[in-house]
Amino acid sequence: MKLKFFISIIFFSITIQSSYKFETVLTNLDDAWSFEFLTEDKILFTEMPGKLKITSLKDKSTTEIKNVPSVQYASQGGLSEVVLDPNFENNNVIYLSYSAKDENNKSTLFLLSAELRNNTLINNKVIFQAKAPRRAPAHLGAKIAFLDDNTILLTSGDGYDHREKAQTLDNHFGKIIRINKDGSIPADNPFVDKTNALPEIYSYGHRNMQGLIVTKSGDIYEHEHGPRGGDEMNLIEPALNYGWPAITYGIDYSGAIISPFTKKDGMEQPLLQWTPSIAPSDMIFYEGDIYPELKNSFLVTALVSKDVKKVVFDGLENNQESLFSELNSRLRNIQSSPSGLIYLLTDGPNGKLIKVLPKDL
Amino acid sequence: MRIAKYPFAVFSAALFSVMLITPITSLSNLLWLSSADMPVSLISFLKVILFDFQRLGIALYGVIIVGFSIAFSVAGLIDRFTKLGGKYLYAIAGAAAVGMALFLMVELLFQTQLLGGNRTILGKLLHIAGGFFGGYFFYFLISSERNYTFIIRFLGILYAYLLLGLVLEWIFTPIEASANFGFIFNDLSSNAQNALLRDFTSFFVASFLFSIFGVITLNHIWFFSVGIIYIGAGIFNLIAIYVHGTGFNQIFIFEFILGTWPMLLGLSIYFKTKKS
Numbered sequence: 232m233k234l235k236f237f238i239s240i241i242f243f244s245i246t247i248q249s250s251y252k253f254e255t256v257l258t259n260l261d262d263a264w265s266f267e268f269l270t271e272d273k274i275l276f277t278e279m280p281g282k283l284k285i286t287s288l289k290d291k292s293t294t295e296i297k298n299v300p301s302v303q304y305a306s307q308g309g310l311s312e313v314v315l316d317p318n319f320e321n322n323n324v325i326y327l328s329y330s331a332k333d334e335n336n337k338s339t340l341f342l343l344s345a346e347l348r349n350n351t352l353i354n355n356k357v358i359f360q361a362k363a364p365r366r367a368p369a370h371l372g373a374k375i376a377f378l379d380d381n382t383i384l385l386t387s388g389d390g391y392d393h394r395e396k397a398q399t400l401d402n403h404f405g406k407i408i409r410i411n412k413d414g415s416i417p418a419d420n421p422f423v424d425k426t427n428a429l430p431e432i433y434s435y436g437h438r439n440m441q442g443l444i445v446t447k448s449g450d451i452y453e454h455e456h457g458p459r460g461g462d463e464m465n466l467i468e469p470a471l472n473y474g475w476p477a478i479t480y481g482i483d484y485s486g487a488i489i490s491p492f493t494k495k496d497g498m499e500q501p502l503l504q505w506t507p508s509i510a511p512s513d514m515i516f517y518e519g520d521i522y523p524e525l526k527n528s529f530l531v532t533a534l535v536s537k538d539v540k541k542v543v544f545d546g547l548e549n550n551q552e553s554l555f556s557e558l559n560s561r562l563r564n565i566q567s568s569p570s571g572l573i574y575l576l577t578d579g580p581n582g583k584l585i586k587v588l589p590k591d592l
Numbered sequence: 593m594r595i596a597k598y599p600f601a602v603f604s605a606a607l608f609s610v611m612l613i614t615p616i617t618s619l620s621n622l623l624w625l626s627s628a629d630m631p632v633s634l635i636s637f638l639k640v641i642l643f644d645f646q647r648l649g650i651a652l653y654g655v656i657i658v659g660f661s662i663a664f665s666v667a668g669l670i671d672r673f674t675k676l677g678g679k680y681l682y683a684i685a686g687a688a689a690v691g692m693a694l695f696l697m698v699e700l701l702f703q704t705q706l707l708g709g710n711r712t713i714l715g716k717l718l719h720i721a722g723g724f725f726g727g728y729f730f731y732f733l734i735s736s737e738r739n740y741t742f743i744i745r746f747l748g749i750l751y752a753y754l755l756l757g758l759v760l761e762w763i764f765t766p767i768e769a770s771a772n773f774g775f776i777f778n779d780l781s782s783n784a785q786n787a788l789l790r791d792f793t794s795f796f797v798a799s800f801l802f803s804i805f806g807v808i809t810l811n812h813i814w815f816f817s818v819g820i821i822y823i824g825a826g827i828f829n830l831i832a833i834y835v836h837g838t839g840f841n842q843i844f845i846f847e848f849i850l851g852t853w854p855m856l857l858g859l860s861i862y863f864k865t866k867k868s
Contacts, residue, residue, distance in 0.1 A: 306703065367703035391704040392711060395624050477628050485706050486647030487617045490625055491636040 250524075252588045253558060256288050256574075260582035265312045265513070265564050266574070267325075274584075275325070275347075276576075279309030283327070285350065297351040302329040303338055308368025314375045316344075316412070323347050324412075326358075326375055328385060330368035337364030340371050340387050340403075344412065358383075358414030361403040362429060365390040374443035374513075376451070382409050382417050384433065384451065386440035394476045394489075397436050400428035405475055407440070407453065407467060409433035421470035436473035436498065438463075442514035442531060452502075454514055454531060457481035458489060460506035464531070464542065465499065474498035480506050503542065503549045510534035512578070513564045519571020522589055530554070532562035534578055539565065558585065596743065601733035602664060604746050606656040607753070609690065609726030610649045613656075616718045617709030618644040639764045646757040648707075655697070656726070659689035664730055679731040686727020687720045694719055740864065741810060744857055748807035748815070751853050752800055759800045762793040795821070803854060812865070815858030823851030 266276035272288045275296075281304055283296040302310045308330030316324035327343045342359035345352035372386030389397045389405035397405025400422060408431045409420055422428040442454035442464075451467035461481025465473055478492045480501075494500065505511070513532045517525045529542040538556035542549055555562075555575065560583070564576035573587040618640045626632045667685035671677035694716065697706050709715045733742075761769035766789045767777045775788060799818045806814030826847035832838045 369704050395628075398628055477625065477630050482647070483706075483708065485617070485708075486649075486651050487614075487621065487644045487708060488640045489621060489708070490630065491639050492625070492630055495630065 250590055251555065252590055253555075254586040254588060255583050256586050257286060257291065257584035258581070260576070260584065262309065262578075262580055263563065263576055263582045263584075264310065265314075266566055266576060266584070267313055267315050268566060268568050269315075271569050274574075275313055275315075276584075277310045277313045277327070279311070280304045281310045281329075283310065283313065283352075294350050296347065298345075298355065299352060300327065300329060300341070300343055300355065300357075301331060303331050303368050305338075306367045306369050308338060308371055311371065311373035312375045314377070317377050317381065325352075326383065328371075328373040328375055330371050330373075333360065333364055335364060338366065338368040339364050340373060340385075342375070342383070342385050342410075344414075356414070358412070359385060359408065359410055359431070361387045361408070363387055363390055363393070363396075363403040365393060370439040370456075372437070372440045374441055374453075376443045376445050378409070378445055378451075379449050380417075382411055384409055384443060384445070386437070386443050386453065386455075388439040389437065389475065391439075394438070397438070397475050398472070398477060400425065400432055400435060403429060403431070405437045406431075406435045407433045407437065407443075409469075433469055434467050434471050434473060436471075436475050436477070438475045441512050444514055444516055446516050447518070452514065452516070452529065454511040456510055457504070457506070457508055458483050459486075460508055462505040462508045462511055463501035464503045464511070464529075465501050468499075472498050473501075480504045481508065502544065503551075507535075509536040509538075509540065511540075512562060515565050515567055517567060517571075517573070519567055519573075521571040522573065522587075525554075525573075530565055530573070532565045532575065534561040534563070537561055539575070555587065560585075597734060600743055600746055601730050602657060602660050603750070604733055605664075605686065605726045605730035606653055606660050607750070608729045609656050609660075609686065609722045610653050611645065612722035612725060613652060613690070613709075613719055614644045614649045615641055616715055616722070617648060617707050620709040620711075620715060639760075642756070642760050643764070646753065646760060649753075650757070655693050656690065656723075659693045659723075660686060660726065660730065663689035664727070667727075679728055679735075682731040683724045683727040686730065687724035690723025690726070691716075691720045744810065744861060745807050747853075747857055748803055751818075751850075751857075752803040752807065755796065755800045755803065755850075758796045762789075762796050766793060806854065806857065810861055812858040812861040815854040815861065819851045819853075819855030819858060821851070822847050823855065826851055 262279035264277045264279050266274045269275055273285060275285050277283055281299060281302040283299045284293050286293040310329045312328040314326050316322055323346045324344055325347050329341055330338055331341055333339045340361040340363060341357055343355055344358050345355040369391040370388035372388035374386040376384045378384060385408040387403045387406050387408055393404045396402045409417060410431055411417055416430045420430055422432050423430040438455045440453050440455040444452050453467050454464040456462055457479060458481040461479045476489050478495050478498050479490050480493055483489050510533055511531050512534050515530050517528055517530050525541060531540040531542060533540060537559055539554040539562060541552040541554050561578035562575050563578040566574050568574060575585045577583045622632055622637060622640055663685040664682060667681050671681055694710055705711050710719055770777050770788055777785060799821050802814045802818045826844045829844040829847060833840055
């Protein structure tokens with residue numbers, strides 16, 4: 232009986248370890264941050280120093296897009312997220328988030344819309360500039376997602392040195408922003424009628440949010456880096472306060488206690504929190520058919536734990552599984568191709584784009 | 593012993609400055625929490641102050657030792673070759689060391705403020721004042737002959753300071769502390785939960801108090817008691833691994849270090865007492 236048990240464990244372990252195979256499709260990426268599929272074989276991706284590129288995954292040919300805005304590439308800042316307009320096939324519009332200096336020579340977060348035509352950006356328009364000036368481009372957030380009503384959500388991080396401002400509504404530190412595609416403010420934003428509150432704010436009390444998705448059912452899921460411990464995944468609702476830094480499960484990098492509190496009425500609890508930190512960097516909700524075991528689960532890339540966390544919620548409980556840790560790489564971004572194949576982007580200079588294949592494909 | 597007094601004076605002055613500096617960040621955070629209507633109580637106040645003194649303090653301690661070593665060496669040279677000596681020279685050197693350390697921490701770490709209490713001008717001035725008084729304390733220590741008991745007491749206090757983190761975790765956040773030892777608290781029966789919390793808390797609090805009593809009384813028995821506890825933990829850890837087949841861990845290394853340190857202090861006091 233014991234022998235059977237051990238054999239089954241060994242067999243199970245082997246099965247787990249060999250569930251996927253990996254194919255490196257691109258190498259030598261220079262601090263790549265995000266990517267989008269234009270077609271099954273063509274991606275558009277950003278590199279933090281300020282490059283936007285299109286690469287064919289078939290012949291590996293790469294074209295650099297012209298007329299990309301100047302960015303401040305320093306610390307955690309640079310050219311960050313690229314997303315396609317939901318109507319991209321017809322209007323060729325893309326959105327870019329990036330850090331740059333404002334009129335007072337301070338660093339802040341920008342959101343730009345532009346048309347991508349003949350490998351050039353045209354009709355560039357800054358549709359949002361965060362009122363979150365900081366000395367250095369740290370904790371920018373910079374994730375973009377679309378709601379069903381075609382409004383844009385953008386995460387604006389707490390700037391590290393300005394964490395307390397995440398609790399006040401007169402700035403964009405530690406906020407999720409909601410605007411229309413032209414930069415105007417939706418009339419039904421939660422704080423449009425509140426005095427001393429910026430009308431773009433959708434939710435507040437956040438830290439450095441680097442995962443943001445809207446599911447088909449319209450639910451908004453976000454995750455954010457905690458300090459030392461206390462990384463969080465949240466279900467976002469308008470006007471709600473997510474607590475940072477008044478409540479947190481983490482402590483400061485220095486070892487100091489930021490807050491001894493983890494709960495308070497009027498402040499939302501995370502759906503889950505990771506202590507010690509995994510440093511969540513991106514997220515998708517996988518709905519493809521290529522990996523049946525991953526269907527309808529959240530896949531969260533992580534920089535510190537160097538894996539992808541498969542997260543499935545069962546009511547208030549969650550089940551997690553570590554995937555792709557054999558890559559042993561800090562993972563920056565994850566996307567599912569139009570056919571449902573998963574691609575992973577590794578972090579830092581000499582980054583790689585890795586295609587994940589089921590073993591039997 | 594005369595040669596030893598300088599490094600020990602640096603270590604002591606740095607610990608003194610840490611004691612002054614860490615509450616700046618703690619109070620800064622607590623004041624903001626109070627202003628944000630968070631229910632700051634005496635217990636949460638103590639928790640923040642004590643935890644920060646240990647956890648933030650340890651990180652700062654290393655930085656300040658390096659800063660003080662350089663600054664006091666330069667001050668020593670100035671003292672020797674000019675007429676600008678005296679307690680204020682070392683106090684200014686201490687202030688300069690802390691000020692420079694804070695400046696470099698920002699410039700070298702993504703240009704962000706690692707210390708919450710250092711974000712305001714008042715906070716910066718208070719940090720520098722902490723360095724100033726550390727330098728003053730350094731001068732006080734080197735200006736008279738430090739004897740054997742000073743060094744033993746300093747090493748005993750440093751030992752207790754290191755243990756303080758474990759003690760605080762088990763007093764204030766015992767469930768998280770037990771998780772660090774591999775316990776899944778909610779999987780235990782209520783009796784097991786109770787036994788875990790009371791025995792572990794008692795273990796760490798007792799060993800901490802024994803070391804404090806050793807510092808106060810300079811009686812070797814207290815240091816031997818702590819040493820026996822931790823060397824025993826190290827031995828039984830190895831027995832658990834190699835006899836009872838539990839998983840291998842490297843904690844026994846720290847247990848032997850935590851046991852040997854007070855044992856050596858106890859032996860030193862014992863032979864010194866016997867000799868005299």
